Amino acid sequence: MTLLTPIEKTLINGWQNGFPLTSNPYAQIADEMNVSEQTVLDILVSLKQRGILTRVGAVVRPNTIGASSLVAMAIEPDRLEEVADYICSIPQVNHNYERENKLNLWFVVTASSKSEVDEILHKIENHTGLKTIKLPLEKAFHIDLGFNI
Amino acid sequence: MNMHIKVTTDDKDRALLAAIQDGLPLCERPFAEIGKVTNMSEEQVIARIEHMRQQGIISRFGLVLQHRPLGYRANAMVVWNVPDQEVDEAAKIITAHDFVTLCYCRARRAPVWQFNLYCMIHGQQRSIVEQQIETIKSAGLAPYPSKTLFSLRRFKQTGARFSTTPENERRLG
Known part of the structure; x- marks a missing residue:
């Protein structure tokens, strides 16, 4: 596990939400943390290089723009990697995990419309010869607001 | 929500x-x-x-952030089959636990998949996450059939993609 310095923890715990929407956001964060803007930028670059930070940006609520669905597939173990690699190559796939179940591949398709989601699933079924199980969101009770470390 | x-x-x-x-x-x-x-x-x-x-x-x-490099490798998706009229109440019980990252209701796909209520728990240790799931069950979810699916490999994780191709922009409009 990657170790974090106290200042990295402060940045991570403080700014997963409520990022300043101002001209100089990193300078504003730096002010509140009592460090220089360059320090904040250097930490963000370092977190990114270490694979901890994906991006500074927006998390978009599902189904407010375009359409998306969770999809599950049951894949023979000896084909799992091949199928998973193919699915990762589809730009509209934005999460793809192996999970402990007969349905062992779980991914999210996000596209401009419901019909485009269906087209992509159809393409996957044709390419792999396997069924896709579409599990669209009906209601969100709790959404990702970041986490404390 | x-x-x-x-x-x-x-x-x-x-x-x-x-x-x-x-x-x-x-x-x-x-x-x-x-x-x-x-x-x-x-x-x-x-x-x-x-x-x-x-x-x-x-x-x-x-x-x-990515959970995994920070040591959060025990990532469980827990699913329940809860009668539609009881889903809101069950979700309230689940989301009252601060270790729950996400909670969603999704369509069922009988007969292969009869579950409709989902939650995600990201933890550092599998044994602790398993205890947390038991805590949710004791709080009122025990009567409903459930399954826990820990994640094994992460093949991909990015944010949602928004196309900028002219063709897609037309379709979006």
Whole structure:
């Protein structure tokens, strides 16, 4: 596990939400943390290089723009990697995990419309010869607001 | 939280989301940089992001992290089959636990998949996550059939992609 310095923890715990929407956001964060803007930028670059930070940006609520669905597939173990690699190559796939179940591949398709989601699933079924199980969101009770470390 | 939020967006909002999907630049004036690629002023970029945040299209804006390099490798998706009329009450019980990261209701797919209520728990140790799941069950979810699916390999994780191709923009409009 990657170790974090106290200042990295402060940045991570403080700014997963409520990022300043101002001209100089990193300078504003730096002010509140009592460090220089360059320090904040250097930490963000370092977190990114270490694979901890994906991006500074927006998390978009599902189904407010375009359409998306969770999809599950049951894949023979000896084909799992091949199928998973193919699915990762589809730009509209934005999460793809192996999970402990007969349905062992779980991914999210996000596209401009419901019909485009269906087209992509159809393409996957044709390419792999396997069924896709579409599990669209009906209601969100709790959404990702970041986490404390 | 209801997913049926009334939203007003236009092509410029979508272009903006596409421009920031790989992250805000790490420089002094990041919104000005985004403005250059989207043909907007810095003020317009900020105003549109603020507007999308207020409307709930953007659920949060800030650092987006990977759980795994931070040691959160025990990632469980727990699913339940809860009668439709009891889903809201069951979700209330689940989300009362602060270790729950996400909680969703999804369509069932009988006969292969009869589960409709989902929650995600990201933990550092499998044994602790298993105890947390037991805690939820004891709090009232025990009567419902459930399954726990820990994640094994992560093949891909990025933010949602917003296409900027002209063809897609037409379809979106």
